[in-house]
Amino acid sequence: MTASKTAAAVKPARAARKEPPAEAAAETSELMMGELSELLGYALKRAQLRVFEDFLQSVAPVQLTPAQFSVLLLLDANPGRNQTEIATTLGILRPNFVAMLDALESRGLCQRTRSPSDRRSHILMLTDKGRATLARAKKLVATRHEARLTELLGRDNSEALLAMLAKIAREF
Amino acid sequence: MTASKTAAAVKPARAARKEPPAEAAAETSELMMGELSELLGYALKRAQLRVFEDFLQSVAPVQLTPAQFSVLLLLDANPGRNQTEIATTLGILRPNFVAMLDALESRGLCQRTRSPSDRRSHILMLTDKGRATLARAKKLVATRHEARLTELLGRDNSEALLAMLAKIAREF
DNA sequence: TATTGTTATACTCTATAACTATA
DNA sequence: TATAGTTATAGAGTATAACAATA
Secondary structure (H helix, E strand, O other), X not given: OOOOOOHHHOOOOOOOOOOOOOOOOOOOOOOOOHHHHHOHHHHHHHHHHHHHXXXXXXXXXXXXXXXXXXXXXXXXXXXXXXXXXXXXXXXXXHHHHHHHHHHHHHOOOEEEEEOOOOOOOEEEEEOHHHHHHHHHHHHHHHHHHHHHHHHHHOHHHHHHHHHHHHHHHHHO | OOOOOXXXXXXXXXXXXXXXXXXXXXXXXXXXXXXXXXXXXXXXXXHHHHHHHHHHHHOHHHOOOHHHHHHHHHHHHOOOOEHHHHHHHOOOOHHXXXXXXXXXXXXXXXXXXXXXXXXXXXXXXXXXXXXXXXXXXXXXXXXXXXXXXXXXXXXXXXXXXXXHHHHHHHHO
């Protein structure tokens, strides 16, 4: 691929247009995307769906969804936090986090324990199996998923993309 | 495993530590995002949610969702197509497109008419009201929504972002 | 009285099978 | 037989209210 040097150098790389059949016969010609091609929200949604789909496939050996992977990552980086803290940090509502945790805990990947200081809280921790699974998942994500993505865009562009998306989520 | 060891291209998320609560005072300290900050899929999802949320708000006067707006745009660019063609182009399954069209048609924005050549098909067209609503929506999107997004990222970066997202959706 | 985890519930999206009317 | 639109339905994801235990 023609890897560009800077973020702003990325070109639309228009897929070579297929010529509309010269014969006046073809009933099913290509539809015009029109101004949809310029809609950032539309591109964002389509890219997100594709990336999640590829993530799922890449990480299939450990059977983790993007959401589950994000929970394990956060538990690893923040051992000893409670459900509310982990859930809200991920933008997950507390009621919806219960079933998610049930699934992870029933697979032996993490553990709930009542906090001695505040017996209302459930302290969350990865189990050894959870850490092992996370490590394996990280490797799959890096080698199967992100490597290909970085290859597609180029390293610099890939980092620029991540930075812009984070900025949108944070400041828009 | 700490990711901040070698890795030439990895830039430290934050070189200078913000004072971690040296004293045993702050009970509810900030959680570590950890490697979640490097996950493109996560950033993609959060950005997408934020952008759709802002779209909805910006376009509230005409009461259109991002999906409905994309349908109107596509109908405008491709008058006289049938439901299957419009739906599949947008990645919408035919069964799910029925209710969407019902909503738009009941608001008088578009119209289904049986094709004379193939009476199974419904030819789709925007009504005058649909075109007027679309025009108004486009203006709102441009001035309220995309203008602010472009301002946040800069024009060149904004275009680079769109190009990269489209590339991911198309080629990844 | 307020908060944590939880249940119940509802609404949107998405996905599949099957029906009808046409072809 | 196959296709277009449709219905029914089921599953995720997401949202709010309310309850028991605890503070």
